[in-house]
Amino acid sequence: MAAPSSSYSLLLYGSSLNLSPPPSPLARWLLPSTPAARRRPPSLPFKYLPRATARRFVAPSSPAPAAIEADSQPAVEAGGRTVKGNEGDLLEQRVVLPTNESSEKLLRIRHTCAHVMAMAVQRLFPGSKVTIGPWIDNGFYYDFDMEPLTDKDLKRIKKEMDRIISRNLPLIREEVSREEAQTRILALNEPYKLEILESIKEEPITIYHIGNDWWDLCAGPHVDSTGHIDKKAVELESVAGAYWRGDESKPMLQRIYGTAWETEEQLKAYLHFKEEAKRRDHRRLGQELDLFSIQEDAGGGLVFWHPKGAMVRHLIEDSWKKIHLQHGYDLLYTPHVAKADLWKISGHLDFYRENMYDQMNIEDELYQLRPMNCPYHILVYKRKLHSYRDLPMRVAELGTVYRYELSGSLHGLFRVRGFTQDDAHIFCLDDQIKHEIRGVLDLTEEILLQFGFQKYEVNLSTQPEKSVGSDAIWEKATTALRDALDDKGWDYQIDEGGGAFYGPKIDLKIEDALGRKWQCSTVQVDFNLPERFDISYVDSNAEKKRPIMIHRAVLGSLERFFGVLIEHYAGDFPLWLAPIQARVLPVTDTEVKYCTEVVSRLSSTGIRAELCHGERLPKLIRTAEKQKVPLMAVVGPKEVEMLTVTVRSRFGGELGIMTVDEFIRRIQFTVANRTFL
Ligand SMILES: [Zn+2]
Ligand SMILES: [Zn+2]
Secondary structure, three states: OOOOEEEEOOOOHHHHHOOOOOOOOOOEEEEOOOHHHHHOOOOOOHHHOOOOEEEOOOOOOOOOOOOOOOOOOOOOOOOOOOOOOOOOOOOOEEEEOOOOOOOHHHHHHHHHHHHHHHHHHHHHOOOOEEOOOOEEOOEEEEEEEOOOOOHHHHHHHHHHHHHHHHOOOEEEEEEEOHHHHHHHHHHHOOHHHHHHHHHOOOOOEEEEEEOOOEEEEOOOOOOOEHHHOOHHHEEEEEEEEEEHHHOOOOOEEEEEEEEEOOOHHHHHHHHHHHHHHHHOOHHHHHHHOOOEEEOOOOOOOOEEEOHHHHHHHHHHHHHHHHHHHHOOOEEOOOOOEEEHHHHHHHOHHHHOHHHOOOOEEEOOEEEEEOOOOHHHHHHHHHOOOEEHHHOOEEEEEEEEEEOOOOHHHOEOOOEOOEEEEEEEEEEEOHHHHHHHHHHHHHHHHHHHHHOOOOEEEEEEEOOOOOOOOOHHHHHHHHHHHHHHHHHHOOOOEEEOOOOEOOEOEEEEEEEOOOOOEEEEEEEEEEOOHHHHOOOOEEOOOOOEEOOEEEEEEEEEEHHHHHHHHHHHHOOOOOOOOOOOOEEEEEOOHHHHHHHHHHHHHHHHOOOOEEEOOOOOHHHHHHHHHHOOOOEEEEEOHHHHHHOEEEEEEOOOEEEEEEEHHHHHHHHHHHHHOOOOO
16 A cells, blocks of 8 residues: 555645636537538628627636736636527537536536545655645646656556546545644655645644545545546646746646546537637647748747738728728827837836836937837827817727737737737717717627627726726716616626726627637726826817827737637638638639639639649649638639639538629628628
8 A cells, every 4th residue: 555645735725826727718619510510600690690799797717807908818718608509400519518616516526636636646656745736727737746747657647546536535524733734744754735834824724535545735625535526527638847836946846737527528528629729729720821920030929920811911900990980980000119208108107117118219319119009199189279079089090019028928929029909099078988988889899790709798897996087087987888888788797996097998808619708809998198198178168178088999909819810710711801712723724724814803803812723623622621712613614615613612512603703793792791602
């Protein structure tokens, strides 16, 4: 029998350890999907859709969403709602995975699994020292001081865990005094455990035994016995180095990550989700489809948009601008640098400095790359005296900003150092806030529906303890935000006191094809910057008044949004966004001349088409499939004779033979309706 041992789990005591579990994937996905199902468009045509729906925000598990200015990071969280699958659709079955918040049983299982794993490790590796082992989203981990582990070791450890589970050992709680705990730990020679004991303030100290020969310091809760764990619902995922207490000067530990669920079906669903997320990874697809790159020669976090990615961006920007002009915005272009003094006035040098790059000296004056666009838009407002009749004034800019991010935190398109915000600022009267916010909500919906995003989670954040501006204006603005949301008919959650110090805000998360949630849109009222820049308008009594400023973004950052889109569509862009919409493929070289004519006909109507030849047709088709070109127009002798093409769609399958005019008409209709052909 292995020597008695024990370990400390800091599940309840863990808050002081600043544990940072990996970002949580989602809790729901599609099972099992065939290649055909995978290729199905993730969304319905927007013209045929009812209005978007906003759902109540369920138990926020991530840090409060950052303001428009601060967010360039993914806000992915676990969902947990039941979404009804399409009845009669056998290809796709929704599995709803429980979360630690939604299922106490699951939490107990994960908690217990961490201990079972520690027990297994200490049996297999005598001398290994235990440290902490919390549950996390999707599972658990445990850190050990021991020799580096391999994947083969993980298999052995899992086998040993299975044995422990099969023995159905009881988990027995014992209360001991601090002295007793110390004595037992010293006897086991577990230095980390001793350190943890010192950090525990609560008494009595509780110990959980697994059977008779292993125990762990822990506050619970656990399952009653190991038999409550389904060993087929547990898997060890990976091992990684992690410093004790996250401190580089401390020993490097071995952290084993595991995933645990209530049932085998749930585990399978989770693994499929993980696989699907990997398949959709925008960094891999970005390379495979030649959309963008981040180049070592230029530096981390700086994005190069290749022709195909740039085309998608151009289409997004083009549509964005059109919609903004329709909604009464004016477009702006402003510089990427400004005198450091501007950032003193705005206050950024005081509270945002760590996100800003070093200043540069230009003819003895200090300049700075911009981390935000707001002060520039204020300067545009300030260029002349405004009457109340000029308001509201809405200005929008696809404004590129630069923010300092540590190289270790950079992540594909999701966290970068230079990015373009789809920024806008509205200057208005107090009484116009509600109308303006409502307008922003309408515009946001119009833009997001184009991409098939129709489910939102909306959050309204109100006045925090420390704030600028009178209580009266806070009340007025908050009511306006609330009224606008009610008016729109969207469900929302109120984050009481969660607003920025300078004003209340609305955040909106979109849900992607995998059920992951991404915060993109923000509307933020600001009572601060108008004050700092001393901007004003002249009211009907010829008196100078302070306008209200509203910041807002719909997509957030184009880089990050593009990353979300790539993963949402798995690289299969809908026809209106596809960089190449149609490939014309000759059966033999004899048809090349006619194909060239077809391509120029298509191109002359603005359709993005290209000719591909020089290979046998099946190869040409395979290549087009691989590059996710939505439409293929195949041309053989018959098509040349009849002046037609035979069309094949990635989504719709064989569409049959049609004239070039018919082909063009159908493409144009599909593009105009933002649908899939
Ligand atoms: Zn425990
Ligand atoms: Zn702003």
